[in-house]
Amino acid sequence: MNSSSILFQHLRRHSRTLRQLIAAVLLLAAWIIPVQAQDISGWQDDEGVVVVVGSPFIELYVQPGRGYARFHAAEKNERLRLFKTRTDWYKVETQDGKIGWVPRRALTDLYDTEGYPLDFRTPSWSEAKHPWQMGLMAGEMDGAITYTVYGGYRFTPNISAEIKYTQAFSDTNNTKLGSAMLLHQPFPQWRASPFFTLGAGTMKFFSDGVQVKTADDKDNAVTVGGGLMFYITHKVIARLEYNQHTLLTTRDNNQEVEEWKAGFSVLF
Amino acid sequence: MESWIQRAFLILSLALCSAASLAQQDRTVLDDVISPDLERRQIDEDKLDSENIEVGFYAGVISVEDFGSNDLYGARLGLAITEDFFIEANLATATLGTTSFEDLSGGVRLLNDDEREMIYYNLGLGINLFPGEIYLGRWAFNNNLYVIGGAGNTEFADTEYFTYYFGAGWRLFLTDWLTLRTDFRNHVMEHELFGEPKKIQNIEGHMGLTLFF
Numbered sequence: 181m182n183s184s185s186i187l188f189q190h191l192r193r194h195s196r197t198l199r200q201l202i203a204a205v206l207l208l209a210a211w212i213i214p215v216q217a218q219d220i221s222g223w224q225d226d227e228g229v230v231v232v233v234g235s236p237f238i239e240l241y242v243q244p245g246r247g248y249a250r251f252h253a254a255e256k257n258e259r260l261r262l263f264k265t266r267t268d269w270y271k272v273e274t275q276d277g278k279i280g281w282v283p284r285r286a287l288t289d290l291y292d293t294e295g296y297p298l299d300f301r302t303p304s305w306s307e308a309k310h311p312w313q314m315g316l317m318a319g320e321m322d323g324a325i326t327y328t329v330y331g332g333y334r335f336t337p338n339i340s341a342e343i344k345y346t347q348a349f350s351d352t353n354n355t356k357l358g359s360a361m362l363l364h365q366p367f368p369q370w371r372a373s374p375f376f377t378l379g380a381g382t383m384k385f386f387s388d389g390v391q392v393k394t395a396d397d398k399d400n401a402v403t404v405g406g407g408l409m410f411y412i413t414h415k416v417i418a419r420l421e422y423n424q425h426t427l428l429t430t431r432d433n434n435q436e437v438e439e440w441k442a443g444f445s446v447l448f
Numbered sequence: 449m450e451s452w453i454q455r456a457f458l459i460l461s462l463a464l465c466s467a468a469s470l471a472q473q474d475r476t477v478l479d480d481v482i483s484p485d486l487e488r489r490q491i492d493e494d495k496l497d498s499e500n501i502e503v504g505f506y507a508g509v510i511s512v513e514d515f516g517s518n519d520l521y522g523a524r525l526g527l528a529i530t531e532d533f534f535i536e537a538n539l540a541t542a543t544l545g546t547t548s549f550e551d552l553s554g555g556v557r558l559l560n561d562d563e564r565e566m567i568y569y570n571l572g573l574g575i576n577l578f579p580g581e582i583y584l585g586r587w588a589f590n591n592n593l594y595v596i597g598g599a600g601n602t603e604f605a606d607t608e609y610f611t612y613y614f615g616a617g618w619r620l621f622l623t624d625w626l627t628l629r630t631d632f633r634n635h636v637m638e639h640e641l642f643g644e645p646k647k648i649q650n651i652e653g654h655m656g657l658t659l660f661f
Contacts, residue, residue, distance in 0.1 A: 229495050243590040245531050245579045262491070264624070265498045266660070267530050271624070292489055299488040314527075316535075316571050318599060325610055327599050329571060347601060349610035351645075386608070404455060416529060446529055 223273060228263030231298060234289035240280025244269035252278050259293070305371055305411035308447055313340070315445025317421065322437050324350035330445070337368040342377075346439075354386045357425070359403055372410050379403040383427060399427040399435075417445045499625055499660040502526035502534070506629065508654025512566065512604075514642075516545030520654060528660075532576050536596065539569045544604060558641070563605045568635065570613060572598020582620075590621040602637055609637040615652075625660040 223230075237253040244266045254260055254274050260282075264271035268284040290298040303309075313332040320326065325348065332342035340363040348355040359381025365373050385397040407421035420442050427435040504524050511517040522540025529535065544564040550556055574596035581588045597614035615633030622628060635650040 227495070227497070229491050231491070242588070243579070243581060245590075247579060248581070262496055265493070265496050266500060266624075267528050269531065270496070290491075296487055296489045299490055327571075327610075347608075347610075349608075354608050413530075446527060446535065448527070 223261050223275075224277065224279075225261075225263065225273075228261050230259055230261050230293055231287075232291040232293060232295075233258050233260060234291050234297070235286075238282055238286050240272065240274070240278060240282060241269075242280060244271075244281040246283065248281075252280060303414040305414055306369065308411055308414045308417075310415065310447035311335075312448050313342075313417070313445050314448070315417070315419065315443055317419065317441040317443025319421075319439060319441025319443075321346075321348045321355070321439040322350075324348040324355065326439065326441060328441060328443065332363065332445075338365050339363070340365075342379075344379075344381075352387060355383060356386070357381055357383045357401065359401065361403070365409070372408055374408055375406060377403065377405040377407075377421075377423070379405075383425065399429050401425045401427050401437075405439075412444075415447045417447065419443055419445060500528045502528065502536070502627075502658045502660050504627075504629065504656050504658030506540075506631070506654040506656025508631075508652060508656075510540075510542050510566075510635075510650055510652040512542070512544055512650050513648035514547045515564075516547075518542045518545055518566075520652060522654065522656075524656070524658065526574075526658070531579075534574045534576070534594075535571065536574055536598075537569070537571050538600075540567070542566045559605055566602065566604035568600060568602040568611060570598050570600020570611065572596050572600075572613065574617075576619075591619060593618055596631075596633070602635065605639070605641055607639070609639055611635050611637040619658075627658045627660070628655070629658055630655050 233254050233256055235256065237255050238260070239250040240252040240254065241248045241250055252274065254272075259275050261273045262270050263273065269281045270284065270287065271279065272282050273279050284300070287300045290300050292298055311334045313330075313334070315330055317328040317330070318326065319328070326346055328344055328346040330342050330344040332340045334340040342361040342363055344357075344359050344361060346355075346357040346359075348357070359379045361377045361379035363375050363377045365375045367373055379402070381401050381403065383399050383401045403423050403425045405421060405423035407419060410418045412418055421440075423439040423441075425437040425439065427437065429435055502524070503526075506522050506524065508520045508522075509517050510520040520540050520542040522538055524536055524538050526534050526536035544559070544566055547558060550558055574594045577593045577595060579590070579592040582591055583589075593616065595614070595616045597612070599610070599612040602609045602611040613633050613635045615631060617629060617631035617633075620628040631652070631654050633652045635652060636647065637650070638645055638647045640646070
Protein backbone atom coordinates (compact mmCIF):
# COMPACT_ATOMS: atom_id res chain seq x y z
CA MET A 181 0.00 0.00 0.00
CA ASN A 182 1.57 3.29 -1.04
CA SER A 183 1.42 6.47 0.94
CA SER A 184 -1.18 8.29 -1.21
CA SER A 185 -3.77 5.56 -0.68
CA ILE A 186 -3.16 5.73 3.07
CA LEU A 187 -3.86 9.42 2.95
CA PHE A 188 -7.01 8.82 0.89
CA GLN A 189 -8.35 6.31 3.40
CA HIS A 190 -7.53 8.64 6.20
CA LEU A 191 -9.40 11.49 4.53
CA ARG A 192 -12.48 9.33 3.92
CA ARG A 193 -12.57 8.29 7.53
CA HIS A 194 -12.48 11.88 8.72
CA SER A 195 -14.33 13.50 5.86
CA ARG A 196 -17.21 14.64 7.98
CA THR A 197 -14.96 16.41 10.47
CA LEU A 198 -13.05 17.96 7.58
CA ARG A 199 -16.20 19.29 5.92
CA GLN A 200 -17.35 20.77 9.19
CA LEU A 201 -13.99 22.42 9.66
CA ILE A 202 -13.98 23.97 6.15
CA ALA A 203 -17.51 25.24 6.69
CA ALA A 204 -16.48 26.82 9.97
CA VAL A 205 -13.46 28.52 8.39
CA LEU A 206 -15.60 29.87 5.52
CA LEU A 207 -18.20 31.15 7.95
CA LEU A 208 -15.56 32.87 10.03
CA ALA A 209 -13.98 34.39 6.92
CA ALA A 210 -17.34 35.64 5.70
CA TRP A 211 -17.81 37.34 9.03
CA ILE A 212 -14.32 38.86 9.29
CA ILE A 213 -13.51 39.95 5.73
CA PRO A 214 -16.31 42.53 5.19
CA VAL A 215 -15.48 44.12 8.54
CA GLN A 216 -11.84 44.40 7.58
CA ALA A 217 -12.66 45.73 4.14
CA GLN A 218 -14.86 48.38 5.70
CA ASP A 219 -12.04 49.34 8.04
CA ILE A 220 -9.45 49.71 5.30
CA SER A 221 -11.61 51.48 2.73
CA GLY A 222 -11.70 54.93 4.36
CA TRP A 223 -8.03 55.78 4.73
CA GLN A 224 -5.07 55.69 2.42
CA ASP A 225 -2.83 54.91 5.36
CA ASP A 226 -3.43 53.99 8.98
CA GLU A 227 -0.82 56.31 10.51
CA GLY A 228 -1.96 59.05 12.83
CA VAL A 229 -5.08 59.65 14.89
CA VAL A 230 -8.73 59.39 13.80
CA VAL A 231 -11.05 62.06 15.22
CA VAL A 232 -14.67 63.09 14.75
CA VAL A 233 -15.59 66.66 13.81
CA GLY A 234 -17.68 68.34 16.51
CA SER A 235 -17.99 71.84 15.10
CA PRO A 236 -20.43 72.53 12.22
CA PHE A 237 -17.59 72.25 9.70
CA ILE A 238 -13.81 72.35 9.36
CA GLU A 239 -12.22 73.88 6.30
CA LEU A 240 -9.30 72.20 4.56
CA TYR A 241 -6.53 74.39 3.12
CA VAL A 242 -4.33 73.34 0.20
CA GLN A 243 -1.11 74.27 2.05
CA PRO A 244 -0.20 75.04 5.67
CA GLY A 245 -0.72 78.81 5.84
CA ARG A 246 -3.55 81.17 6.62
CA GLY A 247 -3.68 82.71 3.15
CA TYR A 248 -3.95 79.56 1.06
CA ALA A 249 -7.08 78.48 -0.77
CA ARG A 250 -9.70 76.46 1.09
CA PHE A 251 -10.95 73.65 -1.12
CA HIS A 252 -13.18 71.50 1.07
CA ALA A 253 -15.16 71.48 4.27
CA ALA A 254 -15.43 68.45 6.52
CA GLU A 255 -18.87 68.38 8.15
CA LYS A 256 -20.02 67.66 11.66
CA ASN A 257 -19.70 63.99 12.67
CA GLU A 258 -17.39 63.30 9.74
CA ARG A 259 -14.22 61.42 10.59
CA LEU A 260 -10.78 62.93 9.96
CA ARG A 261 -7.41 61.26 10.12
CA LEU A 262 -4.69 63.61 11.45
CA PHE A 263 -1.26 62.40 10.45
CA LYS A 264 1.26 65.22 10.04
CA THR A 265 2.05 68.57 11.66
CA ARG A 266 4.04 71.62 10.66
CA THR A 267 4.15 74.44 13.22
CA ASP A 268 0.47 74.93 14.14
CA TRP A 269 -0.95 73.19 11.08
CA TYR A 270 -2.22 69.64 10.83
CA LYS A 271 -2.40 67.57 7.67
CA VAL A 272 -5.63 65.62 7.57
CA GLU A 273 -7.42 63.14 5.37
CA THR A 274 -11.19 62.96 5.10
CA GLN A 275 -12.93 59.64 4.77
CA ASP A 276 -13.56 60.23 1.08
CA GLY A 277 -9.82 60.63 0.50
CA LYS A 278 -9.39 64.42 0.38
CA ILE A 279 -6.10 65.57 1.89
CA GLY A 280 -5.51 69.09 3.18
CA TRP A 281 -4.21 71.23 6.02
CA VAL A 282 -6.13 72.52 9.02
CA PRO A 283 -4.93 75.13 11.53
CA ARG A 284 -4.87 74.06 15.13
CA ARG A 285 -7.28 76.84 16.08
CA ALA A 286 -9.97 75.16 13.93
CA LEU A 287 -9.59 71.87 15.80
CA THR A 288 -11.08 73.02 19.09
CA ASP A 289 -14.24 70.94 18.94
CA LEU A 290 -13.27 67.34 18.31
CA TYR A 291 -14.37 63.94 19.61
CA ASP A 292 -12.56 60.67 19.56
CA THR A 293 -14.13 57.65 17.86
CA GLU A 294 -15.70 56.58 21.18
CA GLY A 295 -17.50 59.89 21.54
CA TYR A 296 -15.34 61.49 24.23
CA PRO A 297 -14.49 65.18 23.75
CA LEU A 298 -10.85 65.84 22.94
CA ASP A 299 -8.73 68.51 24.54
CA PHE A 300 -7.14 70.13 21.50
CA ARG A 301 -7.13 73.85 22.14
CA THR A 302 -4.21 76.04 21.15
CA PRO A 303 -2.24 76.08 24.37
CA SER A 304 -1.93 79.48 25.97
CA TRP A 305 1.40 80.82 27.19
CA SER A 306 0.78 79.35 30.64
CA GLU A 307 0.78 75.82 29.25
CA ALA A 308 4.45 75.87 28.28
CA LYS A 309 5.19 72.23 28.93
CA HIS A 310 8.11 71.40 26.69
CA PRO A 311 11.15 70.80 28.89
CA TRP A 312 13.87 71.61 26.36
CA GLN A 313 14.83 75.15 25.54
CA MET A 314 17.19 76.57 22.93
CA GLY A 315 17.93 80.21 22.39
CA LEU A 316 20.19 83.01 21.42
CA MET A 317 20.96 86.36 22.99
CA ALA A 318 22.98 89.39 22.06
CA GLY A 319 24.38 91.98 24.41
CA GLU A 320 27.30 93.80 25.88
CA MET A 321 30.11 92.72 28.19
CA ASP A 322 32.59 95.34 29.37
CA GLY A 323 32.14 97.34 26.18
CA ALA A 324 32.38 94.37 23.81
CA ILE A 325 29.57 93.00 21.66
CA THR A 326 28.56 89.53 22.77
CA TYR A 327 26.34 86.82 21.54
CA THR A 328 25.25 83.75 23.40
CA VAL A 329 23.84 80.42 22.32
CA TYR A 330 22.29 78.34 25.02
CA GLY A 331 20.35 75.17 25.63
CA GLY A 332 18.46 74.20 28.72
CA TYR A 333 16.38 71.51 30.33
CA ARG A 334 13.67 72.13 32.91
CA PHE A 335 13.59 69.60 35.73
CA THR A 336 10.72 71.10 37.71
CA PRO A 337 8.58 74.20 37.06
CA ASN A 338 11.15 76.15 39.10
CA ILE A 339 14.51 74.61 38.38
CA SER A 340 16.32 74.38 35.05
CA ALA A 341 19.86 73.60 34.02
CA GLU A 342 21.47 75.50 31.17
CA ILE A 343 24.62 75.31 29.14
CA LYS A 344 25.78 78.56 27.55
CA TYR A 345 28.38 79.50 25.04
CA THR A 346 29.21 83.21 24.84
CA GLN A 347 31.58 84.97 22.52
CA ALA A 348 32.55 88.61 22.99
CA PHE A 349 34.28 90.72 20.37
CA SER A 350 36.09 93.89 21.40
CA ASP A 351 38.45 96.00 19.32
CA THR A 352 41.54 94.16 20.46
CA ASN A 353 40.54 90.67 21.47
CA ASN A 354 37.98 87.91 21.52
CA THR A 355 36.64 86.30 24.63
CA LYS A 356 34.95 82.90 24.73
CA LEU A 357 32.99 81.75 27.71
CA GLY A 358 31.48 78.33 28.21
CA SER A 359 29.42 77.84 31.32
CA ALA A 360 26.93 75.59 33.05
CA MET A 361 24.14 77.26 34.99
CA LEU A 362 21.43 76.37 37.43
CA LEU A 363 18.42 78.58 36.91
CA HIS A 364 15.62 79.21 39.38
CA GLN A 365 12.24 80.74 38.57
CA PRO A 366 10.47 81.59 41.85
CA PHE A 367 7.19 82.37 40.08
CA PRO A 368 6.92 80.13 37.01
CA GLN A 369 3.18 80.83 36.81
CA TRP A 370 3.76 84.53 36.08
CA ARG A 371 3.86 85.52 32.45
CA ALA A 372 6.80 87.84 33.13
CA SER A 373 8.76 85.50 35.30
CA PRO A 374 11.92 86.62 37.11
CA PHE A 375 14.80 84.19 37.46
CA PHE A 376 18.13 83.84 39.21
CA THR A 377 21.16 81.95 37.99
CA LEU A 378 24.24 80.49 39.56
CA GLY A 379 26.92 79.03 37.37
CA ALA A 380 30.50 78.25 36.67
CA GLY A 381 32.57 78.09 33.55
CA THR A 382 35.77 78.81 31.72
CA MET A 383 36.67 82.07 30.02
CA LYS A 384 39.35 82.17 27.32
CA PHE A 385 40.96 85.25 25.85
CA PHE A 386 42.36 85.50 22.33
CA SER A 387 44.15 88.60 21.13
CA ASP A 388 43.73 89.61 17.50
CA GLY A 389 46.02 87.64 15.22
CA VAL A 390 47.74 90.44 13.37
CA GLN A 391 48.91 92.36 16.37
CA VAL A 392 51.81 91.29 18.54
CA LYS A 393 50.76 88.07 20.19
CA THR A 394 50.27 88.19 23.91
CA ALA A 395 49.90 84.96 25.80
CA ASP A 396 46.39 83.64 25.42
CA ASP A 397 44.81 83.57 28.81
CA LYS A 398 42.30 81.24 30.39
CA ASP A 399 40.48 81.67 33.67
CA ASN A 400 37.73 79.88 35.52
CA ALA A 401 34.71 82.03 36.17
CA VAL A 402 31.89 81.95 38.68
CA THR A 403 28.70 83.66 37.61
CA VAL A 404 25.72 85.03 39.48
CA GLY A 405 22.91 86.62 37.58
CA GLY A 406 19.26 87.20 37.12
CA GLY A 407 16.74 88.40 34.67
CA LEU A 408 13.26 88.25 33.33
CA MET A 409 11.58 85.74 31.04
CA PHE A 410 8.45 86.70 29.18
CA TYR A 411 6.27 83.96 27.68
CA ILE A 412 5.26 85.20 24.22
CA THR A 413 3.50 81.93 23.40
CA HIS A 414 3.68 78.47 24.94
CA LYS A 415 6.72 77.82 22.77
CA VAL A 416 8.58 81.14 22.58
CA ILE A 417 10.17 83.09 25.42
CA ALA A 418 11.74 86.55 25.31
CA ARG A 419 14.47 87.02 27.85
CA LEU A 420 16.50 89.81 29.46
CA GLU A 421 19.49 88.84 31.54
CA TYR A 422 22.23 90.32 33.69
CA ASN A 423 25.32 88.36 34.70
CA GLN A 424 28.21 89.15 36.94
CA HIS A 425 31.22 86.97 36.19
CA THR A 426 33.97 86.68 38.76
CA LEU A 427 37.18 85.56 37.08
CA LEU A 428 39.31 83.45 39.38
CA THR A 429 42.65 84.77 38.17
CA THR A 430 46.12 83.71 39.29
CA ARG A 431 46.80 87.34 40.11
CA ASP A 432 46.22 88.83 43.56
CA ASN A 433 42.76 90.14 42.77
CA ASN A 434 39.86 88.42 41.14
CA GLN A 435 38.41 90.33 38.23
CA GLU A 436 34.72 91.09 37.90
CA VAL A 437 33.00 91.41 34.54
CA GLU A 438 29.44 92.58 34.01
CA GLU A 439 27.27 91.42 31.16
CA TRP A 440 23.85 92.53 29.91
CA LYS A 441 22.00 90.70 27.20
CA ALA A 442 18.61 90.15 25.59
CA GLY A 443 17.30 87.43 23.35
CA PHE A 444 14.68 84.79 22.83
CA SER A 445 14.36 81.06 23.11
CA VAL A 446 12.21 78.30 21.74
CA LEU A 447 10.76 75.47 23.81
CA PHE A 448 10.57 72.00 22.32
CA MET B 449 32.97 90.94 51.04
CA GLU B 450 30.21 92.74 49.27
CA SER B 451 29.83 90.00 46.70
CA TRP B 452 29.78 87.43 49.50
CA ILE B 453 26.77 89.18 51.04
CA GLN B 454 25.17 89.40 47.62
CA ARG B 455 25.57 85.67 47.07
CA ALA B 456 24.33 84.78 50.53
CA PHE B 457 21.28 86.92 49.90
CA LEU B 458 20.67 85.21 46.56
CA ILE B 459 20.96 81.74 48.06
CA LEU B 460 18.56 82.72 50.83
CA SER B 461 16.04 84.09 48.36
CA LEU B 462 16.40 80.94 46.24
CA ALA B 463 15.63 78.80 49.29
CA LEU B 464 12.63 80.92 50.22
CA CYS B 465 11.25 80.83 46.70
CA SER B 466 11.53 77.05 46.43
CA ALA B 467 9.78 76.64 49.78
CA ALA B 468 6.98 78.91 48.56
CA SER B 469 6.69 76.99 45.33
CA LEU B 470 6.52 73.66 47.15
CA ALA B 471 3.58 74.94 49.13
CA GLN B 472 1.94 75.99 45.90
CA GLN B 473 2.49 72.60 44.32
CA ASP B 474 0.54 71.05 47.19
CA ARG B 475 -2.39 73.24 46.32
CA THR B 476 -2.38 72.22 42.68
CA VAL B 477 -2.42 68.54 43.68
CA LEU B 478 -5.56 69.23 45.68
CA ASP B 479 -7.01 71.11 42.70
CA ASP B 480 -6.56 68.01 40.58
CA VAL B 481 -8.47 65.88 43.09
CA ILE B 482 -11.55 68.10 43.06
CA SER B 483 -11.41 68.95 39.34
CA PRO B 484 -14.66 68.57 37.36
CA ASP B 485 -15.39 65.01 36.27
CA LEU B 486 -16.09 65.80 32.59
CA GLU B 487 -13.51 63.66 30.86
CA ARG B 488 -11.62 65.40 28.06
CA ARG B 489 -9.21 63.04 26.41
CA GLN B 490 -5.85 64.03 25.03
CA ILE B 491 -4.61 63.25 21.56
CA ASP B 492 -1.35 61.37 21.55
CA GLU B 493 0.52 63.85 19.37
CA ASP B 494 3.52 61.55 19.19
CA LYS B 495 1.49 59.55 16.68
CA LEU B 496 1.57 62.53 14.31
CA ASP B 497 4.60 63.07 12.15
CA SER B 498 5.86 66.53 13.09
CA GLU B 499 7.95 68.20 10.40
CA ASN B 500 9.44 71.32 11.97
CA ILE B 501 13.18 70.66 11.76
CA GLU B 502 14.90 71.57 8.54
CA VAL B 503 18.31 70.13 7.64
CA GLY B 504 20.25 70.68 4.45
CA PHE B 505 23.38 71.39 2.50
CA TYR B 506 24.21 74.19 0.13
CA ALA B 507 26.85 75.35 -2.30
CA GLY B 508 27.48 78.77 -3.69
CA VAL B 509 29.86 81.66 -4.10
CA ILE B 510 30.99 84.19 -1.52
CA SER B 511 32.76 87.35 -2.52
CA VAL B 512 35.15 88.25 0.29
CA GLU B 513 36.18 91.86 -0.06
CA ASP B 514 39.81 92.10 -1.32
CA PHE B 515 40.07 88.29 -1.56
CA GLY B 516 38.00 87.58 -4.66
CA SER B 517 34.94 85.42 -5.23
CA ASN B 518 35.28 81.94 -3.84
CA ASP B 519 33.39 78.65 -3.84
CA LEU B 520 31.47 78.05 -0.65
CA TYR B 521 30.04 74.85 0.86
CA GLY B 522 27.77 74.87 3.87
CA ALA B 523 25.22 73.09 6.01
CA ARG B 524 22.18 74.37 7.79
CA LEU B 525 19.91 73.31 10.63
CA GLY B 526 16.64 75.14 11.12
CA LEU B 527 13.46 75.07 13.14
CA ALA B 528 10.06 76.33 11.99
CA ILE B 529 8.60 78.19 14.98
CA THR B 530 5.34 79.39 13.43
CA GLU B 531 4.15 79.65 9.86
CA ASP B 532 5.84 83.09 9.80
CA PHE B 533 9.08 82.64 11.72
CA PHE B 534 11.99 80.22 11.66
CA ILE B 535 15.46 80.11 13.16
CA GLU B 536 18.45 78.76 11.35
CA ALA B 537 22.07 77.89 12.11
CA ASN B 538 24.64 77.82 9.31
CA LEU B 539 28.14 76.46 9.06
CA ALA B 540 30.11 77.01 5.86
CA THR B 541 33.62 76.98 4.54
CA ALA B 542 35.45 78.65 1.64
CA THR B 543 39.05 79.05 0.50
CA LEU B 544 40.01 82.66 -0.05
CA GLY B 545 41.74 83.79 -3.23
CA THR B 546 44.60 86.25 -3.54
CA THR B 547 44.31 90.02 -3.28
CA SER B 548 45.09 92.24 -6.27
CA PHE B 549 48.16 93.44 -4.41
CA GLU B 550 49.48 89.89 -4.10
CA ASP B 551 48.81 89.25 -7.81
CA LEU B 552 50.57 92.40 -9.00
CA SER B 553 53.52 92.43 -6.64
CA GLY B 554 54.99 89.11 -7.72
CA GLY B 555 55.87 86.89 -4.80
CA VAL B 556 54.26 88.68 -1.86
CA ARG B 557 51.86 86.51 0.16
CA LEU B 558 49.80 88.21 2.87
CA LEU B 559 48.30 84.98 4.17
CA ASN B 560 49.49 81.40 4.09
CA ASP B 561 47.27 78.55 2.90
CA ASP B 562 45.92 77.75 6.36
CA GLU B 563 44.99 81.37 6.93
CA ARG B 564 43.05 81.39 3.66
CA GLU B 565 40.66 78.71 4.91
CA MET B 566 37.58 80.63 5.96
CA ILE B 567 34.91 79.13 8.18
CA TYR B 568 31.80 80.88 9.35
CA TYR B 569 29.00 79.85 11.64
CA ASN B 570 26.00 81.87 12.64
CA LEU B 571 22.47 81.84 13.98
CA GLY B 572 19.64 83.84 12.55
CA LEU B 573 15.94 84.53 12.59
CA GLY B 574 13.96 84.29 9.36
CA ILE B 575 10.59 85.76 8.48
CA ASN B 576 8.53 84.06 5.78
CA LEU B 577 7.02 86.49 3.30
CA PHE B 578 4.62 86.11 0.39
CA PRO B 579 3.68 82.45 0.74
CA GLY B 580 1.82 81.02 -2.22
CA GLU B 581 1.42 78.26 -4.71
CA ILE B 582 3.13 78.26 -8.06
CA TYR B 583 2.09 76.07 -10.94
CA LEU B 584 4.17 73.99 -13.27
CA GLY B 585 1.76 72.51 -15.79
CA ARG B 586 -0.88 70.80 -13.67
CA TRP B 587 1.27 70.53 -10.56
CA ALA B 588 1.11 73.03 -7.73
CA PHE B 589 4.09 73.75 -5.50
CA ASN B 590 4.15 75.61 -2.22
CA ASN B 591 6.79 78.33 -2.00
CA ASN B 592 7.69 81.47 -0.11
CA LEU B 593 10.25 84.22 0.06
CA TYR B 594 11.91 85.08 3.35
CA VAL B 595 14.17 87.66 4.87
CA ILE B 596 16.75 86.48 7.32
CA GLY B 597 19.32 88.10 9.57
CA GLY B 598 21.59 87.00 12.34
CA ALA B 599 25.02 87.06 13.86
CA GLY B 600 27.93 84.75 14.22
CA ASN B 601 31.58 84.18 13.88
CA THR B 602 33.88 84.18 10.86
CA GLU B 603 37.34 82.73 11.13
CA PHE B 604 40.13 83.46 8.67
CA ALA B 605 43.70 84.81 8.83
CA ASP B 606 44.00 82.98 12.16
CA THR B 607 41.50 85.35 13.77
CA GLU B 608 37.80 85.24 14.59
CA TYR B 609 35.62 88.15 13.60
CA PHE B 610 32.19 89.02 14.88
CA THR B 611 29.96 88.98 11.84
CA TYR B 612 26.37 89.91 11.31
CA TYR B 613 24.46 89.06 8.20
CA PHE B 614 21.21 89.92 6.51
CA GLY B 615 19.69 88.64 3.34
CA ALA B 616 16.74 87.16 1.57
CA GLY B 617 15.89 83.88 -0.03
CA TRP B 618 13.39 81.66 -1.72
CA ARG B 619 12.12 78.31 -0.49
CA LEU B 620 10.40 76.02 -3.00
CA PHE B 621 8.69 72.97 -1.56
CA LEU B 622 9.13 70.12 -4.03
CA THR B 623 7.13 67.93 -1.62
CA ASP B 624 5.96 68.52 1.95
CA TRP B 625 9.38 67.57 3.20
CA LEU B 626 11.87 68.34 0.42
CA THR B 627 12.70 71.93 -0.47
CA LEU B 628 14.98 73.83 -2.80
CA ARG B 629 16.53 76.90 -1.17
CA THR B 630 18.16 79.90 -2.81
CA ASP B 631 19.77 82.55 -0.61
CA PHE B 632 21.52 85.88 -1.02
CA ARG B 633 23.21 87.25 2.08
CA ASN B 634 25.57 90.02 3.04
CA HIS B 635 28.07 89.24 5.81
CA VAL B 636 29.49 92.33 7.47
CA MET B 637 32.61 92.29 9.62
CA GLU B 638 35.58 94.47 10.53
CA HIS B 639 39.23 93.47 10.26
CA GLU B 640 42.64 95.11 10.60
CA LEU B 641 44.61 92.91 8.20
CA PHE B 642 45.89 95.93 6.26
CA GLY B 643 46.74 98.03 9.31
CA GLU B 644 43.65 100.22 9.58
CA PRO B 645 40.29 98.89 10.80
CA LYS B 646 38.20 98.14 7.75
CA LYS B 647 34.55 97.17 7.60
CA ILE B 648 34.01 94.68 4.80
CA GLN B 649 30.81 93.61 3.03
CA ASN B 650 30.83 90.06 1.73
CA ILE B 651 28.03 89.04 -0.58
CA GLU B 652 27.09 85.40 -0.73
CA GLY B 653 24.77 83.54 -3.06
CA HIS B 654 23.96 79.87 -2.59
CA MET B 655 21.53 77.12 -3.53
CA GLY B 656 20.77 73.96 -1.65
CA LEU B 657 18.33 71.24 -0.74
CA THR B 658 16.75 70.79 2.67
CA LEU B 659 14.70 68.07 4.33
CA PHE B 660 11.96 68.69 6.85
CA PHE B 661 11.53 66.05 9.50
